[in-house]
Amino acid sequence: MFVHLVIASYYRTNLLIHNLRRVVISDMASGTTTDVNCGPCLYNNITVPGNVWCLSCEEGLCQSCADSHQGIKATRNHKVIPVEKCHHVASIGHLMSQTCKNHNKALDLYCPSHDAPVCSLCISENHRECKDIVSLDDVAKNVVSSSSFCNLEQNVGNLFKNLSQLKAERERNSKQLQSDKIAKNTSVKEMRRKLNELLDTLEEKLLQELSSKTGTCETEINNSLFEIELKTKAVYAIQSNISQLKEMATDVQFFLAIREIDKSVTTETNWLHAIANQRNMEELTLDLKTKPMEDLLETKSLGSVKIDRSRNTVPINHLGMKEAQIPLEAMRNKIDRIRLQQKIYIPLPITNMLVENLFGCMICSDGNIIFADGPSRTIKVFNKKGNHIKDVRVPGTPSDITEISQGRIAVTY
Template identity: 50%
Template sequence: MALPVTAGVHCDPCTYNKLTTPVQFWCLSCEEGLCKSCADSHKGMKATRNHKVITYEKSKEITSLGHLISQQCKQHNKVLDLYCPNHDEPACSLCISKNHRECKDMVSIDDVAKNVISSTSYSNLQRDIGNLEENLSMVMTKRQENLTNVEIQESSIESSIKDMRRKLDEHLNNLHKDVLQELTSKAEICKTNVKMSLADLESRLEVASEINTSISQIKEVATDVQVFLAIREIEKLVKIEHNWLQESLRQNKMNELSLDLTMDTTNIHSTLKSFGSVTISNKPAEVEIVEPTVGSAQISIEPTNRKIEKIKLREKTRTTFYEFMDNSHKHGCLIWSNGDLIIANEDEKMKVYSGCGQFKLEIPLPDIPSDMTEISNDCIAVTYGNGKRIEIANLKKYQYKTVKTILTTNTCWGISYYDNKLAVKISTLGIHIYDVNGTLLKQLETGAKVDFFYNIAMMKNIYFSRSDKNTVHCCDQHGIEVWTYQNYNLQVPRGITSDRYGNVFVVGSASKNLFIISHDGQGREILKMEQTPFSVSYDKVNNQLLVRTREAILLFDIDFEQ
């Protein structure tokens, strides 16, 4: 939507007549400035008397809402004047010829948007926004209570340990020190987890508040058509935020953490081999969130298997790189939680693109990145292959700040995050599992001694590809193999990722295609490509797949047909 941004703008009709008259009003329908005389004429003419005219000063107040109420087609830059009930989306004249040739029920958007402010969808949206704010506030309160309880438990257990220590002889000093260190480490894990989720929730609550402010402003100043378009855009935003919250709960990110101490004081001098152990109990958060009414598709907390024959790809974005990425096979890609696309680059940078494929900025890095995974809204883990290290960094406002460095015993490549753990592909050594504090939890043998590209994904199981054997593997988190997949048409498999249902997407670099493999190891080719693909990333909240090739990035919407 074209809105004025500076003072001293002249009346558009007067300017057309070679007059310079200061603007006093703004027509939201024509998107033009008007002087007092022209505004009066505007209201008097039959063709424009129903247009919504507001003061020029008022129009400047809603400049920030332009992206929500714009009547311009984002793809073709033409007026959105039609609506397709079949696809539930507005359309311009070019959209019809390209995307709606078979649609027979196209209607005028003006007819659809009549009385939209008094419609059920508008009132439902307002209620859903309020519910979203309440949901986020409620979960934040629970997390704050959890943080307080962990701190109280930490203090209480420390007192218990000290009381016990007074009963022991001097030779227990070392054991006393060990258990306190364990307590501090476990408590830090709890507090780090809760604080990260609190930061995420606070950020999401701010977004929800901004949405609520926007919908109130739109009601006051926008036309029916603009309100109708804004409702559609805001519904998408509300759905994204709600899906994120449910996905966080499903992935156990909001589980309540607590500390317990196990001690045995019987026969203490003869049998005590440690001063105690501190454990973390993890139980689902007791939170009942209010479901939104917008849209028809809701995300279930428990994964539901989907038949891979019913899964379809719809290309949404294709962005060609200006420069030829000769070593793109060594660098990963990622869909960030805000919808941006992040590409690891060979020049010690990460490049950020919008979900529409527009270049936004470059993020300087301390070394050449290999792969990356999102830990939370403002936290990312990056592998630096030849640097033999993993960095956990704060990425708030896309300013990279290292928080923790984890050194690895060999070059490290693919990385994936799930349930507060990092799975990392280590050259010649297999897959190493770390917690977010850098503690090595497990080492899993994969049999691949030379393969080092982007070949790891983790949910409840761990998935990896072996380009030397043309195979894709699934094992549990103890390293026990669940299935192995091999297909003659899948050659040199590299990038691998998974959706929320346990389906795996893997690219064949030599065969130039994309395969999907079900949770039980059955697969099929889902996309044939002209370019050579290397890495992939899946957005489990919005069901989108990002594929990186040497020449471009491609973003797909994933449709689950009934």
């Protein structure tokens, strides 16, 4: 009898796979569903098209077998669907499989401790210590109206909404980047225009200064030339007097005259020595000091472009999934398994007053632990290992504390 049951179970499994494969292949080829044979009839070597598909038995049923199927107490509550929807079952069959992947047995139990559907062999191998194993049928009862399913549907809706918002935000950011590009292009061109105006102004100013300094130098040189011209004429006169004295003066007259002329020559020579060392006789050159062209060319750009990043403001909404709808008896003893375990020890300098008046306590996002010490009007800060870091004086008696952001807290009095 056992051998016959195994062979029958094997045959029904192959029949299910065969029928689903025919449905999927037919659906992919033509877009429509062809016939699905009735499983019970096919088991008796009779080929009859199926009208409905039983999701629990996972096989097709003709109208006669469907009526009998509904009349039997064990299968009366099985859910059936029109055979035209079998391709939907094939597409999501991997989600609805009631067969254990490890043991190829029916998943008919549920372990709340591991939040997993299990078969009988799973329990003997991995769940011997689990005390609250319940029937999978009891867990799944009214699952469509359970809070976990409502949360799942809401989370799917939230996921679509979040993706839509994120897509809209990305598209808005892309358009904003294009607008920023146009604005920055305009800004660069405006900067170039202003630079051109500035360079033109500086060029004109420098050329004017060059012309002015050149005029000053020319005036100084012309004044020097005028004085030199006057002295040159005086020297010509002396030279002319000497020539005339040679022709017309006696020796005595010539002797007396050259003594006076020598005084005049000495005077002019002294003037020449004096003026030669004066500032207005210095060599004048124009020294144009500008930034070397190499320095200007080494400036490879007029500025730089940096990408600023900020966190997107799209809220990601997700409801935490509650446990499956497990009977209250299976959940009632879970609180008994909670055990407190000491993680750190903080050796406070405890006094009676400190014990009675130690108010707020908080664990910061960086792991630091903060106490509000009322009597001493201080905030005591410890690291996550329990080591004291510092005390912060506050103006009043602190009552409670909360973290605003990393490194910033608010204190109530």
